[in-house]
Amino acid sequence: xxxxxxxxxxxxxxxxxxxxxxxxxxxxxxxxxxxxxxxxxxxxxxxxxxxxxxxxxxxxxxxxxxxxxxxxxxxxxxxxxxxxxxxxxxxxxxxxxxxxxxxxxxxxxxxxxxxxxxxxxxxxxxxxxxxxxxxxxxxxxxxxxxxxxxxxxxxxxxxxxxxxxxxxxxxxxxxxxxxxxxxxxxxxxxxxxxxxxxxxxxxxxxxxxxxxxxxxxxxxxxxxxxxxxxxxxxxxxxxxxxxxxxxxxxxxxxxxxxxxxxxxxxxxxxxxxxxxxxxxxxxxxxxxxxxxxxxxxxxxxxxxxxxxxxxxxxxxxxxxxxxxxxxxxxxxxxxxxxxxxx
Amino acid sequence: xxxxxxxxxxxxxxxxxxxxxxxxxxxxxxxxxxxxxxxxxxxxxxxxxxxxxxxxxxxxxxxxxxxxxxxxxxxxxxxxxxxxxxxxxxxxxxxxxxxxxxxxxxxxxxxxxxxxxxxxxxxxxxxxxxxxxxxxxxxxxxxxxxxxxxxxxxxxxxxxxxxxxxxxxxxxxxxxxxxxxxxxxxxxxxxxxxxxxxxxxxxxxxxxxxxxxxxxxxxxxxxxxxxxxxxxxxxxxxxxxxxxxxxxxxxxxxxxxxxxxxxxxxxxxxxxxxxxxxxxxxxxxxxxxxxxxxxxxxxxxxxxxxxxxxxxxxxxxxxxxxxxxxxxxxxxxxxxxxxxxx
DNA sequence: ATTAGCACTCGAAACACTCGAGTGCTAACA
DNA sequence: TGTTAGCACTCGAGTGTTTCGAGTGCTAAT
Numbered sequence: 001x002x003x004x005x006x007x008x009x010x011x012x013x014x015x016x017x018x019x020x021x022x023x024x025x026x027x028x029x030x031x032x033x034x035x036x037x038x039x040x041x042x043x044x045x046x047x048x049x050x051x052x053x054x055x056x057x058x059x060x061x062x063x064x065x066x067x068x069x070x071x072x073x074x075x076x077x078x079x080x081x082x083x084x085x086x087x088x089x090x091x092x093x094x095x096x097x098x099x100x101x102x103x104x105x106x107x108x109x110x111x112x113x114x115x116x117x118x119x120x121x122x123x124x125x126x127x128x129x130x131x132x133x134x135x136x137x138x139x140x141x142x143x144x145x146x147x148x149x150x151x152x153x154x155x156x157x158x159x160x161x162x163x164x165x166x167x168x169x170x171x172x173x174x175x176x177x178x179x180x181x182x183x184x185x186x187x188x189x190x191x192x193x194x195x196x197x198x199x200x201x202x203x204x205x206x207x208x209x210x211x212x213x214x215x216x217x218x219x220x221x222x223x224x225x226x227x228x229x230x231x232x233x234x235x236x237x238x239x240x241x242x243x244x245x246x247x248x249x250x251x252x253x254x255x256x257x258x259x260x261x262x263x264x265x266x267x268x269x270x271x272x273x274x275x276x277x278x279x280x281x282x283x284x285x286x287x288x289x290x291x292x293x294x295x296x297x298x299x300x301x302x303x304x305x306x307x308x309x310x311x312x313x314x315x316x317x318x319x320x321x322x323x324x325x326x327x328x329x330x331x332x333x334x335x336x337x338x339x340x341x342x
Numbered sequence: 343x344x345x346x347x348x349x350x351x352x353x354x355x356x357x358x359x360x361x362x363x364x365x366x367x368x369x370x371x372x373x374x375x376x377x378x379x380x381x382x383x384x385x386x387x388x389x390x391x392x393x394x395x396x397x398x399x400x401x402x403x404x405x406x407x408x409x410x411x412x413x414x415x416x417x418x419x420x421x422x423x424x425x426x427x428x429x430x431x432x433x434x435x436x437x438x439x440x441x442x443x444x445x446x447x448x449x450x451x452x453x454x455x456x457x458x459x460x461x462x463x464x465x466x467x468x469x470x471x472x473x474x475x476x477x478x479x480x481x482x483x484x485x486x487x488x489x490x491x492x493x494x495x496x497x498x499x500x501x502x503x504x505x506x507x508x509x510x511x512x513x514x515x516x517x518x519x520x521x522x523x524x525x526x527x528x529x530x531x532x533x534x535x536x537x538x539x540x541x542x543x544x545x546x547x548x549x550x551x552x553x554x555x556x557x558x559x560x561x562x563x564x565x566x567x568x569x570x571x572x573x574x575x576x577x578x579x580x581x582x583x584x585x586x587x588x589x590x591x592x593x594x595x596x597x598x599x600x601x602x603x604x605x606x607x608x609x610x611x612x613x614x615x616x617x618x619x620x621x622x623x624x625x626x627x628x629x630x631x632x633x634x635x636x637x638x639x640x641x642x643x644x645x646x647x648x649x650x651x652x653x654x655x656x657x658x659x660x661x662x663x664x665x666x667x668x669x670x671x672x673x674x675x676x677x678x679x680x681x682x683x684x
Numbered sequence: 685a686t687t688a689g690c691a692c693t694c695g696a697a698a699c700a701c702t703c704g705a706g707t708g709c710t711a712a713c714a
Numbered sequence: 715t716g717t718t719a720g721c722a723c724t725c726g727a728g729t730g731t732t733t734c735g736a737g738t739g740c741t742a743a744t
Binding site: 380381382383386402403404 | 716717718719720723724725726
């Protein structure tokens with residue numbers, strides 16, 4: 001068990017390290033601390049904290065930096081979400097308070113705002129209703145050889161994809177396909193739709209339609225892509241600001257990883273707490289040492305739960321990030337509730 | 343006027359510098375050159391080439407590197423487009439030979455292939471017919487408060503945008519708007535459309551429709567975005583490979599610049615020659631010193647001219663880049679001709 | 685339990701030294 | 715007259731040395 005003073009020291013050390021980026025020595029902490037104690041005393045305490053593994057030296061006579069365990073303790077017990085400045089609040093409100101928008105816009109602008117306000121990389125996921133269902137499917141012939149497929153779900157997403165067809169497919173084939181889809185798929189939960197699309201539908205289509213395989217394949221990918229579009233990521237380039245001494249090659253891998261939404265899924269999609277933080281090594285990926293991922297969930301009652309995430313340096317200001325995220329949680333809950341009501 | 347030998351030396355120097363990235367000395371050139379001459383002779387020639395400004399030293403006793411003027415000479419007179427390897431040709435053919443695709447896919451895949459094959463950053467612009475016209479406009483009510491606008495042009499583009507409307511707009515308003523658009527805009531060249539959209543249409547709409555301004559604004563932006571979508575860029579992260587010692591901050595500015603299609607316009611859109619190269623300083627932008635932009639045009643008869651561009655280090659292998667671009671020019675002409683015919 | 689004092693450690697910065705690739709120049713040569 | 719061997723010279727990159735100071739741990743006194 002840590003004493004009050006030890007906790008203060010750990011707290012001060014992390015705050016100082018966050019703002020300077022330099023290892024912190026006993027004198028620096030002495031000046032910062034309101035408790036009266038000499039630097040020698042603080043040295044003793046620090047050496048104790050080091051034995052317990054909360055802080056560590058970069059070399060034998062250096063100041064201390066927080067360890068993984070230290071950060072963990074700080075985040076679990078010491079974080080004080082910081083009040084967001086009035087002018088920033090105003091901006092958030094201006095941008096996300098405005099109605100008459102599409103889901104995609106809301107998500108995209110949230111991501112952009114979040115990265116602008118934090119100067120880190122922001123990832124925003126739209127709400128994912130447990131039982132999101134396919135509510136509409138249409139095929140619209142645009143001209144001789146172009147067809148638009150429109151897919152609607154009950155969480156407000158509307159996907160569409162224009163595609164070309166070989167001449168061999170005629171109007172009546174299209175109608176048949178649309179009928180099959182409407183009959184067999186509309187009303188089902190999305191995961192069910194995906195399953196049927198792979199197993200049962202090809203048979204049906206082959207039965208009724210002369211040559212619809214090409215179209216069918218395109219459609220399947222359109223449906224798949226609709227789940228990818230939950231992800232909105234912004235401020236990727238901010239990573240450059242705090243990837244010191246990371247070599248260019250690693251940086252490239254990192255970006256490749258972020259481009260691939262599947263990877264983000266692994267990292268993010270199973271968050272359930274209001275706030276969660278993964279620190280460096282906790283993400284089980286070499287590329288992410290020195291990074292932290294702060295995630296927050298927001299709930300839109302009746303329409304599922306969405307996720308906000310900020311990817312920044314492990315030595316980021318968690319207080320500030322928590323503060324900003326908290327504002328976004330509330331704002332998005334509010335904005336989206338309106339969105340669905342309207 | 344340069345002698346044959348001087349030209350050989352310049353040629354060898356640029357090739358060597360391209361492959362090693364190091365300043366080149368007289369002995370190295372002597373080994374490379376088929377002409378028989380001692381290193382001393384070559385030194386004399388080099389000092390001559392330096393006086394004329396084709397090459398320069400990095401410091402008083404260093405080997406030489408090509409100067410802007412040297413590159414210019416090389417590109418204008420010495421480039422020998424390199425034959426593309428058989429297996430690479432095969433890949434290009436496989437990907438772009440396949441029909442039944444949308445315009446967007448073709449462009450996007452071209453950009454990706456081009457950046458993969460060169461390991462640089464690739465930018466591809468679809469063909470821009472001088473007289474591209476708006477051929478179709480539809481408004482499709484999806485449900486109570488969602489409408490999809492579909493915009494077609496005669497160069498094969500189909501843009502669409504779903505948007506939400508305040509309840510205040512009713513079905514009959516929509517029909518009126520669609521009629522106005524069809525009546526006044528369809529058939530016009532796109533630039534004309536944009537002009538009318540700003541000047542004349544708002545008046546009309548206000549006259550006939552109770553409250554369509556919101557929708558109108560959204561539509562305008564949809565039309566604008568359709569011109570942005572001519573740009574397909576790929577392999578941005580390859581810049582990291584050859585941006586040595588460029589500081590992170592500059593790198594960030596560079597990426598910001600590339601995100602903004604408007605900037606690319608300035609750089610690229612007025613190319614007319616089959617091939618053109620802008621070297622470093624020629625691009626009039628600090629960020630691009632040490633970069634070169636190689637552009638090539640491709641023509642799709644009856645449907646205008648498109649542009650291919652590769653952004654790489656000034657010290658890139660122009661021979662290779664020219665070779666690859668030439669293959670793409672021909673392939674795209676062919677693929678798109680098919681596309682429009684089908 | 686706290687603290688003043690002190691010897692000790694180690695990285696960063698400054699400086700000196702060496703090495704070698706490359707140059708320009710001169711003088712000899714075909 | 716153009717070419718070349720030879721040589722003195724230059725400068726950056728790499729390496730070793732020294733200095734400086736921030737920080738530590740330990741000891742002995744309070």
